[in-house]
């Protein structure tokens with residue numbers, strides 16, 4: 065592969081889309097190519113959900129979840145173990161890299177992501193991280209709410225069946241015992257809440273480039289997005 069150097073790539077790139085549409089895989093590869101940092105904001109909402117479960121806080125208790133989101137400390141560091149992780153996720157100093165991806169967290173993360181104070185706290189942190197530019201930021205509301213002035217907005221989509229199949233293969237590859245039907249159901253559940261909430265719902269920004277990857281490999285999506293970047 066010939067990796068062309070792009071003279072003035074967009075400084076801030078937003079990638080949004082539904083669960084398992086390929087955002088973090090594509091976003092990390094694009095960031096590597098550009099030598100940018102990549103922030104997957106889903107990690108932050110997952111961290112809030114994970115901590116709430118561990119502390120026994122009811123995810124439907126808006127006040128307690130909001131207060132938790134305002135005091136939680138989330139650190140993303142270089143991977144300390146070679147167990148398939150891309151990086152470590154520390155919540156209040158403790159390693160929760162895998163806990164945040166558990167089915168229990170999948171089940172409640174969209175519920176905690178609805179609360180205005182939770183979104184406010186996460187949005188503030190995300191804007192602070194994006195301040196210096198040279199960043200690919202991934203989420204649901206990056207192009208619409210968090211960074212509406214992003215230089216390039218990509219909205220990655222794929223059918224729920226394709227997304228479920230990909231996540232299924234991914235989890236099998238990690239040696240997990242998983243059920244395709246349960247994964248698809250969980251994705252539909254999150255998509256519905258993420259798209260239906262009144263604050264910062266999942267949707268493509270008016271100026272986003274929509275990329276449907278149903279029939280594209282990871283490599284093809286990366287090449288396609290790199291061509292869009294080169295044309296900016």
Ligand code: CDP
Nearest residue numbers: 083084105106109173174177203204205254
């Ligand atoms: O990786 P996957 O697409 O399965 O999910 P994620 O990006 O890790 O996000 C987990 C959940 O966090 C989403 O289903 C949303 O409920 C929430 N989220 C959000 O509300 N806003 C964001 N910017 C990112 C994630």
Ligand code: CDP
Nearest residue numbers: 084085086087088089230234277280281282
């Ligand atoms: O971050 P998000 O939840 O949107 O998705 P992901 O975790 O990056 O991707 C979900 C799975 O789909 C991963 O195993 C990717 O390797 C895979 N994928 C794929 O097979 N083909 C694509 N065009 C995009 C993603």
